[in-house]
Amino acid sequence: MADPWQECMDYAVTIARQAGEVIREALKQKMNVMIKSSPADLVTATDQKVEKMLISSIKKKYPSHSFIGEESVAAGEKCVLTDSPTWIIDPIDGTTNFVHRFPFVAVSIGFVVDKKMEFGVVYSCVEDKMYTGRKGKGAFCNGQKLQVSKEDDITKSLLVTELGSSRIPETVRVILSNMEKLFAIPIHGIRSVGTAAVNMCLVATGGADAYYEMGIHCWDMAGAGIIVTEAGGILMDVTGGPFDLMSRRIIAANSRALAERIAKEIQIIPLQRDDED
Template identity: 60%
Template sequence: MAQWTECLQFGIRLAREASQVVLEAFHQQKDVMLKSSPADLVTETDQAVEKLIISSIRDTYPEHRFIGEESVAAGEPVVLTDSPTWIIDPIDGTVNFVHRFPFVAISIAFAVNKQVEFGIVYSCVEDKMYSAQRGGGAFLNGVPLQVSAQKDIHQCVVVTEIGAERDDLSLSTMTSNIYRLLKLPVHGVRAVGTAAVDMCLIATGGADVYYHIGMHCWDIAASTLIVSEAGGVVMDTDGSQFDMMSRKVIAASSAAVANRVSQVVQAFPCPRDDEDPSNHNIPLQNGH
């Protein structure tokens, strides 16, 4: 575990530094560009923050590799090898950022041998630094985190997102999933607008289960480890083993809750992050 602690501390410092760029732009007028749909936004700040993070890491760890959301949007393939790899979402919650809705996060994960060794999610406006190292527990601003351990789906607060896709199949699938959960019933369904923070809320015990279809590896790579290290369970939406590239996830307070949600929710088709070298043509759903 200690092998990567120096990299983790470097990543935390870098997230704080990059957040200054985000916060300075937060209340300013923004030039907004579209990606795959009218709800899938990107700004110059997204691109500037990713360049800052990658260039800083490259200067310090020149042998390391990267998967960055904006790099993929510009045409780079998603390739996860055994080499030390930083997986970066410079602004998770771009729609929130554009509208000044105060849940905007920088997500940084670090994988070796295709396994995430640490994860950092910094909710910039809230000044909440979530972090976890494999085998070392999960923390919020240095305070240890623990999931709620709720086992009864009827007592759960569920977090999800509608995402950026607006085609009939995706929308009908996403809304019918929410309908079926509310009919179980669950206590409530919430959406914060950033997958990274959504999942961290499970780690805090503030919500009990999160699921999503259509997000990308950079949205959730860091927060999946944070949930696991807080005692939670992470799996595919069909109940199978979690696959970071599958674009489907359930993160829950207990296996009982995760399995119950997997029986209710259905997935719409979405290409894997790593299956097509022209990944930049995949609808990017970071912004929600």
């Protein structure tokens, strides 16, 4: 049987490229920066423009499909995942990077059917790297097949994580304490590029051995999640349980053993789920 979603994936790649062009152009202009949930949670007119462009293009082509978009949710739309084919979109993952012209900015498009990830497209547009993953078909970057690293010794691992946009002192304390615990195992190092989607894609390339974070959203993870698993990696909840796209937390690692070892060290930050009011 022909792959029913391949056409959707090809279309996602096309529009992610178009969105990337808009973003690259906007990087040359003066920006209008607004604040969302905290002084470090930023949004720009370009985020809103790109999301509108992506969703209206897809709606025209696939009118029966559902959508979850970061800026639509910020504007008050409900974040509900049903069984219907759903496009989960982050127009600019790495808005703070975008504002500062720090060169890691990604368009992330995830496609979920029956609540399961079918494909993901992450376009790191300043680097011009197109990451793709399709269930059962592998993961690629600019056409080159991706494979996670083989490193299963945590003391020889390189991890990626983010400090996040919350400035609540207790949350910041837990984030830093988790980094300190992992750092002192010891591990080779911890890196941050400022976008969850690119961090996860770096795990898929084998450049990093694992990524963990709490406080992100489904639109940060839906595109890159399947790229990690199709490159041979694993997604897990920070508790060590099964990964849940709406839980706002993740460990993406090259192996179950490494993911479980990270979960053992992490103190949980209580968060409201994406699908809760």
